[in-house]
Amino acid sequence: MSNEGSRRQSSVSTAPPASIPNPPPLPAAPKPLQRARDAAFRFIGYPSRPASPQVEVNGRRIGQGSGGTARYASLSATQNATATHKTGLEIKTIAINEKGTHALLGGKEIFKTVKIEGKLCVEEVNLRTAIRSTPNQASGKPRSTYNIDIADVAWAKGDCGDYVAAATSSGRIILYDLGHAGIPAAQLHEHLRQVHKVTFNPHRGNYLLSGSQDGTVRLWDLRDVRQQASALQSKRKYSGQNDGVRDVKWSPTDGVDFAFGTDSGWIQRWDIRNLKAPKIRVPAHTLSCNIIDWHPDGKHIASASSDKFVRVWDFSHSDKQTSRWEIKTPYPVMNARWRPSCESSMPQDNGARQCTQLVTAYDREHPVIHVWDLRRPALPFREMTPYDSAPTDLLWHSQDLLWTVGREGTFLQADIQHAPKVIDRRSLSSFAISPEGEISFVAQKRRLRRSPKLHHPAAQTPNTNNSLSVSPETTFLSRSWADDSLDRTFLSVTSSKRHAMSKFNPSSIAITNEGVLCAVVPLNNIMDDKRSSVPQQVMITGRMPYHMDPDVFRFLAAKYVKTVALTATVDDKLLQAVQDAFKKNEKYANYAGLYLLSGTWDITRFVTLTMLKRRAEAQRKKDKNSDKQIVKRVNKPTLAELALSFLAEQEQSSVLSPASILPVSILTQHLGVPESTSNVPTPLARPVNSAKTSASQEIAKLPDIDNSEDLTLPPSLSPIMHHKLPDRSFFDSQLTADNLNSLQDTDRTDMVRRWSTQPKTLLSLDPVDTEGSKIPPKLQKHDSEESFAFMVGSTGSSVPASVASAGPMVSERPSRRIPAIGEPSDDAAAEYGGIEAARSDGDAAGSPPLTDEPVPVGQAKALPAAGASPPHEVGHEPLYSLPDDSQEDLEAGKPWVLVELLAELLKHHLKTGDAQTATHLLTLVEPLLPHTHPLPDAEIEATVFTYTETYAAMGFMPDEIASIFDKHLQHTVMAGLQPLQIESILSFYHDQLMSFRLFDEAAYLRKLAYPAYTAVYEDFTEDNTIHLKCGACGKPMVKGMATLTCESCHEKQVPCPICWLKESPYGGGKLMSVCMVCGHAGHAGCLQHWFEEDGEEECLTGCGCVCKS
């Protein structure tokens, strides 16, 4: 039969040559060095291994070694059984005969059988040559087929073992008898379209199933071939599909059942006796289901699809189901096969077989083959890349040997034991950090590769038997039946199990072993037994070192006093406020169990208070003799001037036209002049005299400032301004509401304002101030619930504080000033500009008298925020920093210098990543610092340059920039703190707050940072929209309150329950307020009236909620 002439030696791959004659397989001697589990299995397994070829029809080949010991077989662990057979012609499909000795290769130009012995691959029957050399058909007519385009081949089993079937793309199935290869035994031509798969029943080898593109599956009986070779009819036809059947497979356990998968992703189980409807029908995939494969237990089936999933279904019942397990593959799966079962490692299985692995091959562009283990589906177990393009077909010869064919025309017998494990190339440890500071860390020890060679000398049985009926022991290549995925890196059994194993009585097992020899443990038993096999990994979850407890963080973030209401002079009120603030922080830190931190607060409090007291004293002393002291100072440019000069350099072609100067810039000019003049606390001046008067200073300064501003003012025409205009006009109508709301805002909001704004006197009730003030864009829409929530939240949390520390500030109307800086706009600004100009005129007019006031210190000395304002108008202007009234270093010679202490504290807390403490230290202490330790000049210049660029990029106008420098950075720099560092601290803390979802605190921090520290707020000034929330569905109402109807749920919204109007009759416009407890809302003005003037405490809807509390 075999053609000796055409026999070709196949190339033998990389196995080491067996130089030593192999010893015959021996019963495994006890191996003391092996793990207990292996030893026990091999030991108990060996005596129970009878040569039992009739164990099970299907399990014969694969189940042959089921009782075998580990190393009896002809292939040792170190040998590589990889073998190849090159044909040079594209091979499309492969089939194996029942005994596993021969492969049948099919393709367009190839159709032959190959005998594989060990590593030798020899062509045996070349059907194609035989067909071509036979001119006549069986009936005697001339041969009509010259080319058969084979789509799939199958090798019959059992009695019909000599028959092979070839499915062709034309819809014809041709049967050949290998004994009479030249003439087709039969042609089965009932399918209209291409036949995708043919398969023989594993129990009755004469039953052939064929699945075709025409949506039918047909059953054929080969026994009919002998009677009616010419016109073989199909026995049964299973249709009902209107899309192609991609794969069809017989059930391995139930001889009458089969399953198929279709082009549209259905998989179905049928009984051959029932022609009408399938037993089970599942929409398994969204794309074409390319392959299905029964699990050896007969219960489960795997389906693989172009949609990159391999899913395993329980096909033993017809209930509605979803996939039991699934593997997400990286590419569309074209082929998938369960790996033949291996001995279970579970002691309770008594050596029964289990199968949890399958191999997948992908579409043409992805040549890799993966072996997956369902017990660890996220990661392929092994991978190999046999060809340049994906293999066209593959099947398992045995536990370890995978046969593949490819477009390159190479048949390959791959030893999967030698395929690299994916996990060996992966890092075995990984970690992740949650935003709350929790860390999860997974680690695993990589075991050194065990070298079995030491214990098991290579053993390969010389295989001389080349008949088809070789005895299984000699032809079968195996090294171990054990589950090779259990290597303790990928998966391993738990130690308790292995402990139980060691107590096994081998002899008792050996008896029972025989019964379950070939039984396959149902897949769900393996998979559901979670303990059976787990990746042995150590996982650590916990808090990061140096990371605060989130609860503590939240507590402190909410509780810490952030700022102190500053006064122009150091008086008892300020001292008290500072002391209170520090004490509170100390107390909260103590509550939180951070005793060290509370100590820090205590010390800082002490140092700060000492410093303040000293300053107060110095101030008082100065007050007495301030009139006389006149100091000549060296004019050193302030930061603002520096910045303006930088800007001027950038705009070299700035021709100042009178028209370009808008009223606003005039205003700021007005405001800016005294400030910048008074802002010259240069260290150079310091040693000259401790007390200086303002007069000389101002006289000396004024011309300079004017000059510099003249140089740099033109950009008021720049497009940014026009761009901003709409916003501005929008604000204007809205801000009254804000003002109203601010009336009820208490201490904390006041402090915010004071920190970032410059309120005027009570005059501020007029619209001028409110117009001029700018709210950070976040709060643009006042009809929104969110803005409201923020308001309410801040109010609520600050109520107690307000009671305690409201002080004289409560009644005042702070209004923002910074915004006014930022708002040179055409119309609106012109209008307000006029007013403000008037006001500033008033200021100017008022300032001469003010200078006459008894205490001209504030004016005389460098008052960064409001130079001209008399210090005794306490609280009329929120200050950004405590006016530095002492030019001399009051801390000289003292054990602590506050700024140095602060720097050290910052350094310490930053080292531990504690931005919270650092931030609060900064916000509390920084404004109180004296201007005695300025940064080095070079650093100042660099810093100013950096910030100038940043602000310019942010769209600030030059005068605004100057003002920012005046109000914020001047003090910071002069106090000896690096603004860049502060900015980074603040923005880091801000990030932390955001990650902890502490939005109130974050918003507050942004307010504090505005406008100096752009990094903190710049991401939050745009693209924030605020909408009303629908009370019914909770979605935002984009269209607003115009219709009072939610557009997503069409629920009618209830208007304000007090006035039932669109705008509150009590003022406040459309601003709504909501109780965070009961969720009932109303106009802020109405609620104000309800709670404040009517003195109600409960919710007005009568829900019983005591909203006011």
Added chain:
Amino acid sequence: MRTLFSENILSPSPARAPPPNPFELLFPSSVSTTSSACSTQSSPRQNEWLTQHLQNQQRSERDAANPFSHASNAPRAHYSRRKGNPKVLFMGLRRSGKSSIQKVVFQKLSPADTLFLESTTRIETASMQSFVTFESAEVPSQLSAIAPDFDHRAAFSSAGAVIWILDVQDEFLTSISEMIQTAVFLAENYPRVNFEVFIHKTDGLSDEYKNETFREVRQRVQDELSDLGHGDRSVSYFQTSIFDHSVFEAMSKVVQKLLPQLPAMEALLNKLCSTCRIQKAYLFDTVSKIYVATDASPTFLKDYEVCSDYVDVIVDIKQIYGWHSQEGDGKAASETSQEDGGIGESMVTYDNSGDTYIYAREINDYLSLICVMGKGSSTAKRVLIDYNVSILHDALLQVFRV
């Protein structure tokens, strides 16, 4: 001078007589109903098949006692006509996208413009003249197909497929129940009519959600049909969206089932693919970008998209240059051969190596063959490929001539 595509593809002249339809030659009883191609108005002429059908139906009711028997001549004629002209019927709830699909696929409406479509109130038909005449009709949702006063014979007996459009972005449970009623009705009365489900408007949904919904709908419909005793009735499901190619692919598969020549065409394409190492071959209906056949290898939407886009490119170029001179192949890589009475062909490569390229060849006025070539069939083997394709060309023409 012939160009790749006939010059009336984009500017169809109404005066031009439709070419003889091979199927109508087969069945002389069928009346040529092809109205002017690609016309969009719902003129009375367009409803010809309905009115005519009404007459036939009345006649057949006179003739035959059993209204569903196909024994008499008239229904037989209809059955044959149904085979001749693939006709699909769109059904579904209101605003589910029936008109949009019909307009986009058959009338080349831009998908974005479907936003402005009015809701349909009466049965509207459209037909598209191609190698066969595709007919489509839309049954508005307020006409319940199973209501007794609905003339379902007129609607269904000539239909080849009923497409149920299910808006996945809407509440689809009601649609499912109505769909099942319709499917059962069809299964009982018109078992020859294919029932297809378009799970529509899948654009913009996440993959997980989409696939989960797809699976759920399929399982639910299948279960309910099984409960009602029609589990053996096969229903095809497609995920579609008018904003990508999925609706065209789904329509292709629907139309393919209505073409009796499909196995023959497919076998030819299979042969060609295996001979010329073509990765994927499509036989396109040039006008509608519907493919009427493809080879049996697994289909990927990606391939179809590439080919479909290429058809667009060619049609666009034809529109600019096509019917003046042969500079119509303005594409660098395309060329026109003049042999064989001016068969048009062109190719374009889309990767650097030039190994994979697309090969287009006109089969007749309406059909074009678009192939994605694989490795090993480089342009150096053009002669062989051309030869093989010309054989396929002849064979295809024979298929349609029979």
